[in-house]
Amino acid sequence: MKDFLLSDKSREFFIFLFFFFIAGGFWLLQTLNNDYETEFSIPVKLKGVPNNMVITSEPAPELRIKVKDKGTVLLNYMLGKSFYPVTLDFADYKGNNNHVRVFAPQFEKKILSQLNVSTRLLSMKPDTLEYYYSTGASKLVPVKLQGTVSAGRQYYLSDTIFSPDSVLVYAPADVLDTITAAYTRRVKLEDISDTLKQQVPLVNQKGVKFVPASIEMMLPVDIYTEKSVEVPLRGVNFPADKVLRAFPSKVQVTFQIGLSRFRQIGANDFHIYVSYEELLRLGSDKYTVKLKNVPKGVSHVRFNPEQVDFLIEQVSPNDGN
Numbered sequence: 001m002k003d004f005l006l007s008d009k010s011r012e013f014f015i016f017l018f019f020f021f022i023a024g025g026f027w028l029l030q031t032l033n034n035d036y037e038t039e040f041s042i043p044v045k046l047k048g049v050p051n052n053m054v055i056t057s058e059p060a061p062e063l064r065i066k067v068k069d070k071g072t073v074l075l076n077y078m079l080g081k082s083f084y085p086v087t088l089d090f091a092d093y094k095g096n097n098n099h100v101r102v103f104a105p106q107f108e109k110k111i112l113s114q115l116n117v118s119t120r121l122l123s124m125k126p127d128t129l130e131y132y133y134s135t136g137a138s139k140l141v142p143v144k145l146q147g148t149v150s151a152g153r154q155y156y157l158s159d160t161i162f163s164p165d166s167v168l169v170y171a172p173a174d175v176l177d178t179i180t181a182a183y184t185r186r187v188k189l190e191d192i193s194d195t196l197k198q199q200v201p202l203v204n205q206k207g208v209k210f211v212p213a214s215i216e217m218m219l220p221v222d223i224y225t226e227k228s229v230e231v232p233l234r235g236v237n238f239p240a241d242k243v244l245r246a247f248p249s250k251v252q253v254t255f256q257i258g259l260s261r262f263r264q265i266g267a268n269d270f271h272i273y274v275s276y277e278e279l280l281r282l283g284s285d286k287y288t289v290k291l292k293n294v295p296k297g298v299s300h301v302r303f304n305p306e307q308v309d310f311l312i313e314q315v316s317p318n319d320g321n
Helices: 008-032 071-079 104-112 276-282
Strands: 035-047 054-057 062-070 086-089 099-103 120-125 128-134 138-144 147-151 155-157 161-163 166-170 187-192 196-201 209-211 214-219 221-236 242-247 250-258 272-275 286-288 299-304 307-314
Touching: 035 071, 054 209, 062 071, 086 104, 099 104, 104 120, 147 155, 187 196, 187 214, 221 242, 242 276, 272 276, 276 286, 276 307
Parallel strands: 035 086, 147 187, 221 272
Antiparallel strands: 035 062, 054 128, 062 120, 099 128, 138 166, 155 221, 161 214, 166 209, 196 214, 221 250, 242 307, 250 299, 286 307
């Protein structure tokens, strides 16, 4: 290294670097002297909102401005200049139906005052700042799921739990009357095999504010198991002098149920009621077994036997039958 620095080649190398940087500097100055277009963002703030007012739809958080000027000026914006927020004072603006629109000419001066005299403002996005507010009118609405969820094979969703299950909604009175529920963003979950928890945002509506704006959704997943119980057939609406005789008198009911509810569901949760009028309409002595109710969480119900023989027996009221 020492030999290289003292050699003629090192002197030539450093002379080359010196002129290279000089040339690069002149090139940069020439380049920055040209006109260019670029974009900057300016924050937007809303202040002075009274305590009895609720902003249900905020104005855009920033303005994107497109400007044109010499490269040196634009470089100064990029490296040294920070833009002050465009501030909207709530008291300065009023709108119809609690909807305020502030058009570009009303805040353009606040932007131009921060720009160099030579800088041309080409465009602004958005060109209108708008927001909605409510005078505090609100109501509680239930949360509803949008989308599809499904469990994997041999699993099932035992419930869909939202926390909270209702949210407070603020909106102008005419809009508030039309809102009956807060819907989640569309969800698509397939082949779930374990209990799932996730935060889900609510669908935004213009001029409407939900508190909170997102909820926790829990999808309890259970595994199916099979269970069998014996359920008696019971006659209903029979005259006092007639009774139902079924053969067999009990039917084996086999069904699928979640493992967590296996012990909770028993024979008493099933009812096979056979009405006198229904049997008269059959014109046969065989009755096809049907359940009058299926407990929650029970599925894939089967009967053994599926049909029973029956007869309507005439009895004397004194028999005690």
